[in-house]
Amino acid sequence: MKVQSTVGNDQSSSWGFKKPEDGWHKVEMGEGIDLMKDKEGEIVQDAKGNNLWKFPAKINDEDATDHEADISLVIAETPFGEKKIGDIIAAIGMKDAFEKNFPGDRSFFEQAIMDKVKIKVPGQFCQMRTETSKDGKYSNVVEIATMKFKAVEKAAAAPKDVAKGKTAAKKEETVADAGAQEKSDW
Numbered sequence: 001m002k003v004q005s006t007v008g009n010d011q012s013s014s015w016g017f018k019k020p021e022d023g024w025h026k027v028e029m030g031e032g033i034d035l036m037k038d039k040e041g042e043i044v045q046d047a048k049g050n051n052l053w054k055f056p057a058k059i060n061d062e063d064a065t066d067h068e069a070d071i072s073l074v075i076a077e078t079p080f081g082e083k084k085i086g087d088i089i090a091a092i093g094m095k096d097a098f099e100k101n102f103p104g105d106r107s108f109f110e111q112a113i114m115d116k117v118k119i120k121v122p123g124q125f126c127q128m129r130t131e132t133s134k135d136g137k138y139s140n141v142v143e144i145a146t147m148k149f150k151a152v153e154k155a156a157a158a159p160k161d162v163a164k165g166k167t168a169a170k171k172e173e174t175v176a177d178a179g180a181q182e183k184s185d186w
Contacts, residue, residue, distance in 0.1 A: 018069035020059060020130045020139045024151035027071060029092065030056030031122045033114075036074065050076040051109075055088065060125065071130060071141055077109050085117065091126035091144045127151065 036044040036052045044052050055073040059066050073088075075081045085108040089098050097120075102113050129143035129151070145151070 018066050019132075020066045020069040020071050021064075022131050022139075024127050024129045024143075024145075025059045025064065025066070025069075025071065026061040026147070027057050027126055027128045028060035029088070029121045029124050029126070030058060030072070032056045033118045033121060046076050048076075050078050050081070052076055053081070055085075055121070057128070071128060071139065073141060082108055087144050088121060088126065089117070091146050092121060092124035093146065094120055094124070 033053065033055050036054050038044055046052055053075045055075055057070070057072050059069045059071060061067055073084065075084050086095075089095055089108075098113075098116070101116070106113060108114060108117060125147050127145045127147060127149055128141045129145075130139045131142050132139055
């Protein structure tokens with residue numbers, strides 16, 4: 001066997017993992033929306049017994065230092081999970097299409113609806129705002145918006161920004177609409 005590696009006595013190898021910076025990001029939803037499963041293929045549940053779904057997502061902004069950073073979401077089969085999926089659907093511009101094709105009081109976790117989510121969401125763009133957890137270990141998605149949303153960073157810099165010498169000036173960020181148009185191929 002030939003081991004392919006750049007690791008040597010005085011070298012290291014980067015695996016490309018990036019932690020998203022705090023703030024707004026242009027995000028592309030990824031392929032592979034599915035129930036989370038363990039090594040034995042069993043469905044993973046949270047501490048309360050709710051099934052967990054993975055929604056792959058990556059920052060897709062070649063001008064950003066955290067381009068291609070993974071900000072995938074884990075969504076539990078709960079009322080708040082329903083809201084999260086609804087927010088994703090609205091942010092990618094498909095709210096009306098889902099309401100039209102699945103009328104009435106329905107759940108995103110119904111098989112027919114989730115099957116359509118798995119097809120329609122990947123490849124679509126939205127914006128997500130991340131914040132680092134208080135312990136500094138994780139980046140949490142705290143807001144989601146359409147590509148047309150104009151994000152305005154807070155005027156007051158966080159203490160860690162002041163320590164790094166960053167100014168507290170307002171920063172406006174407009175991300176062009178990435179074409180998250182409703183498709184008629186239902």
